[in-house]
Amino acid sequence: MTAVDLRSDTVTQPTVAMREAMMAAPLGDDVFGDDPSVNALQAHIAAITGKEAALFMASGTQSNLCGMMAHCDRGDEYIVGQNAHTYRYEGGGAAVLGSIQPQPLAQDAAGLMRLEDIAAAIKPDDPHFARTRLLCLENTWNGQPMPQAYLQQATDLARQHGLATHLDGARVFNAAVARGGDAFQNLRDIVDLFDSVSICFSKGLGAPVGSALCGSRELIDRARRWRKMVGGGLRQSGLLAAAAHHALDHHVARLADDHALAQRLAQGLSNIKGLSVRSAQTNIVFVDVADGLGPDLLSHLERLGVRATGLIGLRFVTHLDVDAAGIDHAIACTQAFFSEGASQTASRSAGTAVY
Template sequence: MIDLRSDTVTRPTAEMREAMANAEVGDDVWGDDPTVAAFEAEVADRVGKSAGLFLPSGTQSNLVALMTHCHRGEEFIAGRFSHIFRDEGGGAAALGGIVAQPVDHEPDGTLALATLTDSIKGDDIHHARTRLLALENTFRGRVIPLAYQKSATTLAHDHGLSTHLDGARLFNAAVATGSSIEALGQGFDSVSLCFSKGLGAPAGSVLVGEEGFIARARRWRKTLGGGMRQVGILAAGCQHALSHHVDRLAVDHAHAQRLAEGLAEIDEIEVQGCYTNMVFLALPASHCPVLSEALESRGILMKAAPRTRLVTHLDVTGDDIRYVVQAMKEYFRQPVH
């Protein structure tokens, strides 16, 4: 199947599986897994931080960061459509007792500096005290500009806030801009990086920050059930992705661009944007249920909706892109659906 639902559907390559099978392991809760320790250290070094913490998922990594930065009853600011606010099961509130202050996004995905300033609450006992600003890069495939990043993190620090970056697809941003991961992590007290999306590992994220922060985060990881034993098997897959799959993200970006260009030739489809490895479409609502079924019958998986996201990744080839465009064209040529 050609699966365009998300880049989370990627499968480990044969070379990655071999690296995982040959990984040297130990009990990571005891700090005895050498593969995990080496991987955490390398990721932290790349981001310019002192320490790293391996976690099973990006959601848990973000939650551990929130619980390390904020006490119960305190508040973090995030975009209304950010993953950390909208798509992580309300974990901050349910498990951390942390209040979320969502704010609207600007058209480019950023959060207006004036809005951030107005959203910050001080020591008034009537309010939850604001402790953290959480940003996301990429956001729905869009790269957050470095200049904005510097301004937003400086504003937060000037108001006594900590800063966290959900960098689930930060490597996509690095490849798209030619910037280093370290540059994209500047100004943030913590950064979460995911290896199970475009980089193709089966599981694993790393939270990085200064040593004291990561020491506290390690305790919260244990509390949340994220302490794993011979997890070097997973870390080896992530290490292989870090070593071999970063530069090739440019291929995914090129495939997304070709997909957008091909679908733009279909009158019934409005291509609303193409950012890094994501293509956003407006589809006729009446077609959506039938379209999904028709494409699946031809070996294509997508979640057709009036506003649809298609995501390219390492399991999608150039031939697959051409096939998908042709299949969509043939579908809309039919007189009756």
């Protein structure tokens, strides 16, 4: 059977139609600002998010970094979750390159920081302290859409204290689709609460490369300068922008298919003794494996053509290159691991690499 790659929604291949859009894209030099495909994408995503402007970036990490550096000066501080992507998984870029101090706060299982903790972390205007300038949130959180009421309360609190707000919306379209109804209106409801938002095209939307930072024209002008400084000024990047534009036009509604497949996977795995399924609200399923057998299960699945990751428990991510047959194969292979006897399987898989 064809390999079933559930490591991430970043592993997708461009569809035939997307490749055709890329090959047909008119090109210019985006550093000079005259690539028509990049300009069209930026105008399109700015309109979708209701922001004044947008800037095409090479990655979500670059988009978040340039956004934070556009919001903050050296010696400023941003409040962020202890396990948030912008703090924990982006190489410390804001601190290393922007001299922006992170103020990480504890989060609950849903990724929420207590409002009282956010308020207490905001520093007074005193030269002893870094200047608190920005609140960063993330949606979705480990595959869970952030509650709209919480987003409203947290951003209201930030504004009351004069802070700007930034949303790491790598999978915010998944959150919008999960709410049901008009996904684009749902997206607007979410991002209207924030001064800026970073949106990935290379995850569930299925483009090969790229993210966009959306915000005010002034903020985007500052971010453009930072993008150049960190090496993100690309030339004929319209090839990539065309893929992202195609994804926005054709791949948003189909995210519901990924969510349905994640539910199918979660239901199948939940029936297997020894597994505890933690999340399947969008396209990400987390699974805890009893008796420390997670690495052995990963190795077993790898040999049978099913790929997952094991950084935060076992993580399975559905996407446009996965179908129902692939999900059923993953469930059957997992069931086989336990049916054969975990200890026997663990012995056979000793020394096998874990991805």
